[in-house]
Amino acid sequence: MNELSHLKSAGLKSTLPRLKVLSLFESGSERHLSAEDVYKKLLASGDDVGLATVYRVLNQFEQAGLLVKHHFEGDKSVFELNQGDHHDHIVCLQCGRVEEFYDATIEQRQKKAAAERGFELHDHSLYIYANCVKPKCQYRN
Amino acid sequence: MNELSHLKSAGLKSTLPRLKVLSLFESGSERHLSAEDVYKKLLASGDDVGLATVYRVLNQFEQAGLLVKHHFEGDKSVFELNQGDHHDHIVCLQCGRVEEFYDATIEQRQKKAAAERGFELHDHSLYIYANCVKPKCQYRN
DNA sequence: ATTACAAATGAGAATGATTAGCATTAGCAT
DNA sequence: ATGCTAATGCTAATCATTCTCATTTGTAAT
Structure with a gap:
C-alpha cells in the first residue's frame, strides 16, 4: 500500500x-x-x-x-x-524538541475515567510541556 | 483571602x-x-x-x-x-458537556514518562473527547 | 477633599492563522 | 483527443486575539 x-x-x-x-x-x-x-x-x-x-x-x-x-x-x-501507532507528545518549552511516547496505563485509565462518568471515549489529546534537563537544553545554542 | x-x-x-x-x-x-x-x-x-x-x-x-x-x-x-485543584477534562463532542477529573496514576506516569526521556515536567494538558453514553446525549435535545 | 500620575479602559485598527469564493488548469475515464 | 469534474492558486474574507492610543479612573500623597 x-x-x-x-x-x-x-x-x-x-x-x-x-x-x-x-x-x-x-x-x-x-x-x-x-x-x-x-x-x-x-x-x-x-x-x-x-x-x-x-x-x-x-x-x-x-x-x-x-x-x-x-x-x-x-x-x-x-x-x-500517521503510522498507525497512537502516541502522545512531550514538548520542550525552551527549544521545541518533541518526543513521542506511549503509556498503556495512561491510555487505559483515560478510558476508565471516561466510562465512570458516563462517557464513551472517542479521542484524546495529551501534551506534556517540559524542559530538557541538564546543563542546557540540547537543542538550544 | x-x-x-x-x-x-x-x-x-x-x-x-x-x-x-x-x-x-x-x-x-x-x-x-x-x-x-x-x-x-x-x-x-x-x-x-x-x-x-x-x-x-x-x-x-x-x-x-x-x-x-x-x-x-x-x-x-x-x-x-482556579481553585487550586488541578484536574483534567472530558468533553462531550455532541453537546459540549464538560466533566472534570483527576487521576493520580495518570499524573504520576506523565512525570515518569517525561523523566525517562530527559525532561522535567512543567505542565501538561489532557483532554478526553467523548460522547455521552446511553439513549441520547443528556444535554442534547 | 484635591491633586497628580501611572495604570486601566474602550474603540477600532492590526495581526496571524485558516478558510471561502471563483476563475483557470489539470487528472482521468471515455 | 475530448470533456467533465475535481483541484489549484490567487485574493478576499473570517475569527479569535492583540495592539495602539487617546481618554478615564484608581490611588497614594498632599
Missing part, C-alpha cells in the same frame, strides 16, 4: 501538489510540520504550490487518515505522518 | 471591569467561559466593558493564578476559576 493507493482509496486524485506534500512527510527530515512549514519547504525546493492548497491538502490527508493533526502550545497546528 | 486581596497581591488595581469579571466566575453559574462568553454576559447584565478589556483582564487573571486557561477542541480558549 503506497502513497498512490492511499490517495486513491481516499477518493483523491493524485496531483502534483499532493504528491509533493506527501513525500515531504515521508522523507522524514522533520516529523512535525505546520502548514506554513510545508509551504516554505516546498517553495524552497522550487515546487511552488499555493498556501491555500497546502492547507487544503493537509486537511484532506488528515481526513483520509494519512496524517494526524496536533495542537501544541501556541496557535498553529502541526501535522505528522 | 478574598478577590480584592488577590488583585492586590497580583499588583492589579481593583477596577470595575476586573471585579465584574471576577464575580462572574465566582457566581459559578457556568464554570468554563470564553472571552466572548464573558463579554456577552457582562453586556447582558448591563455592565458594558470592552471586548479588549475582557481579553486583557482574563489573561492578567491567568497570570495572577486566579484563573486557568484551557484549549478545548476548536479555536477559542476558555477560562475557569
